[in-house]
Amino acid sequence: MIRFLSVIIPLAILAASGAGTWWLLVNRPETKMQEVRPVLVQVEGTRLKKTSFPVVVTSQGMVQPRTQTTLLPEVSAKIVESSSNFKPGGFFEKGEVLMKLDPVDYETAVVVAQAAVAQAESMLAEELAKAEQALENWKALGRSGEPNALAMRKPQVAKAHADVASAKAQVLKAERDLERTTIRAPFAGQVLEQLVDVGQLVTSGTQLAKVFAVDYVEIRLPLPERGMRFLALPENYRDGSESAATANAEVRLNAVMNGKLASWRGRIVRVEGAMDASTRQIIAVAQVDDPYAKRSDGLPPLKVGQFVEAEITGETLQDVYVIPRSAVRAGNEIILISPKNTLRRVLVEPLVSDEKQIVIAANAPKAPQEGEVLCLTPIPFPADGARVDPVIDGKASTVGMAKSDATATKPVPAPKGGPS
Incomplete structure (x- = not known):
């Protein structure tokens, strides 16, 4: 069992x-059927529209005086007087007395030279009288013909004339030296550096001060080659003719002073005749008039040696697309979104560009058409034909999505086995 x-x-x-x-x-x-919907990346886009764009070429440079020189005395003497403006930072006008040297020795030289003139003129009068007497004596002796130069004392008279001219020249020199004891400003300017002061003995060639003109300043601005063709730049030629540009390009100079942004208006006045050896760029020279005038906003004036950023106004481009820099990939590539919400990469050639945007011609052969959608969202690895979920100008795109989803949906059988 x-x-x-x-x-x-x-x-x-x-x-x-x-x-x-x-x-x-x-x-x-x-078996239950499940639908797997495609996972789409949501991106932002905008429709391209033709517009106009005023070209502004940016550059930078340092403010330089139009004239800077070192004051030198032409005579030797002790400094006896100095102007109150003859200090570093002091302003002066053209012809203003900046300094006086001791004039006593040069006043004495003028008197001595004038006495020499009187003596020379006396000797000339005496020689002229002797020449007349020699002619009378020649006639009284009953001689015929013309007397020779020596008998007429012509060499002595000529020497007396030369002595008078030399004495008068010495007077002019003495008076000029006396005038040079007063140091006057050669132009309206400002003292950059004071090198001497009252009581100091100076000689011809001693450096008195370094000064510069203040009627206007200049800024050397290197120009990028791409933006130069849109600027009205003045050009001078060897034959004296000038370029066809009727007006010089306007320049706005910006600098931060006392924590505030200050701006000055200027203009391009010339282009240097040689390219910069280090950057291989053309150098344009901007001019700002009366930089030391009092400003209404209370900010300090534009100073020599100051670093400024320049915005040069050029021509206005028509029928162009302005594309944000963030939407441009390396190699000037942009991404377009097709009506079926797929991506398409396009290479473009900018007319001008800056750190915020690029500008392309709408009529270029390979340019996008007006109304096409530009992808604004950076995509690390975009592939041509990849589908996305776009938001165009703030509105979600639903056109084409239903069809795309329907074609992309595939039935996937559930795992075999018992009921879950």
């Missing part, structure tokens, strides 16, 4: 397990 049960029980268990398995296979649940 025990042996019988030991055989029957395992067989019964196997039969029950087989029957259960068969029942599960026969009565398994129906």
Whole structure:
């Protein structure tokens, strides 16, 4: 009996397990279908529109005086007087007396020279009288013909005339030296550096001060080659003719002073005749008139040696697209979004560009068409034909999405097995 049960029980268990398995296979649940929707990257876009764009070429440079010189005395003497404006930073006008040297020795020289003139004129009168007397004596002796030059004392008279001219020249020199004891300003300017003061003995060639003119200042601005063609630059030629530009390009100079942005208006007055050796760029010279005038905003004036950033106004471009710099990839590549919400990479050639935007011609052969959608969202690895979910000018794009989703949806069978 025990042996019988030991055989029957395992067989019964196997039969029950087989029957259960068969029942599960026969009565398994129906397979459910699941839809896997595509995962699309949401991007922002904008429709391209033709517009106009005023070209502004940026540059930078340092303010330089139009004239800077060192004052030197032409005579030797002690400084006896100095102007109150003869200090570093002091302003002066053209012809203003900046310094006086001791004039006593030069006043004495004028008197001595004038006395020499009187003596020379006296000797000339005496020689002229002797020449007349010599002529009378020649006639009184009854000689015929013309007397020779020596008999007429012509050499002595000529020497007397030369002595008078020389004495008068010495007077002019003495008076000029006396005038040079007064040091006058050669132009309206400002003292950059004072090198001497009252009581100091100076000689001809001693440096008195370094000064510069203040009627206007100049700024050398290197110009980028791409932006030069849109600027009205003055050009001078060897034959004296000038370029056809009727008006010089306007310049706005910006600098931060006392924590505030200050601006000055200027103009391009000339282009240097040689390219910069280090940058290989053309140098334009901007001029700002009366830089030391008092400003209404209370900011300090434009000073020599100050670093400024320049914005040069050029021509206005028509029928162009202005594209944000953030939407431009390396190599001047942009991404367009097709009506089916797929990506398309396009290479463009900028007319002008800066750190914020680039400008391309709408009529260029490979330029996008007006109304096409520009992708504004940076995409690390865009692929041509990749689908996206765009928001165009603030509105979600639904056109074409339903069709794309329908074609992209695929039934995927659920995993086989028992009910979950």
